[in-house]
Amino acid sequence: MSPHDDHHAHEEEAEGLRKIIHVDMDAFYASVEQRDDPSIRGLPVAVGGSSGRGVVAAASYEARVFGVRSAMPSSRAVRLCPDLIFRKPRFEVYREVSQQIRAIFLDYTPHVEPLSLDEAYLDVTADLKGIGSATRIAQEIRRRIKADTQLTASAGVSYNKFIAKLASDQNKPDGLCVIRPGEGAAFVAGLPVRR
CATH class of the missing domain: 3.30.70.270 (Reverse transcriptase/Diguanylate cyclase domain)
Known part of the structure; x- marks a missing residue:
């Protein structure tokens, strides 16, 4: 506070x-994904498309530590954070x-x-x-x-x-x-x- x-x-x-x-x-979308799937809590998560021309729609705070941001091409996000976990938007x-x-x-x-x-x-x-x-x-x-x-x-x-x-x-x-x-x-x- x-x-x-x-x-x-x-x-x-x-x-x-x-x-x-x-x-x-x-980190709304990513936080919802982490809430709903305990196995990815505390891990770097991106919501968005992971292949080709995919774009990060949201990044968890764990992913942001590596420089991953929303609106970033997914290919760049993976270069910054090789262990990044992608989830399709819901x-x-x-x-x-x-x-x-x-x-x-x-x-x-x-x-x-x-x-x-x-x-x-x-x-x-x-x-x-x-x-x-x-x-x-x-x-x-x-x-x-x-x-x-x-x-x-x-x-x-x-x-x-x-x-x-x-x-x-x-x-x-x-x-x-x-x-x-x-x-x-x-x-x-x-x-x-x-x-």
Whole structure:
């Protein structure tokens, strides 16, 4: 957890600012495959086509250590990680799990903006449970996702979607990062520049 996690709701309630959570499932497709096949847990896994012009759709964190990334040609992925285990995508399963996760989101807010099967923005400015703290809501959602799906999610909490999305990448996997009003500019300025 980030050092920002231990602050409470009153620090999040700046006048007129929204409370946004960006939830991003960790290596979603690969994690579902590892969950469903215990024999490949802890091993480098790629979801995608393994032959010819195959492309990696998702890579487990164990595969990422070797430099394997999504959208990478499978032939290059195998050169980087000769022991890479390929699984064919099971989109119907991923959609089902995604619906399970979305149902959890909807317990807290009707304002859910899915970006893909594995990530979404939630506006919890006025949450349905009256919790008030976006940080506490994010913690609760992550706990429920883990309990209900045996998968981990990372979350970013902030006052706009842009910062929340950047924050969700900070403590992956299974992490939480909170950027409060007044911290956004310094947070963005401190991020590494990527090509």
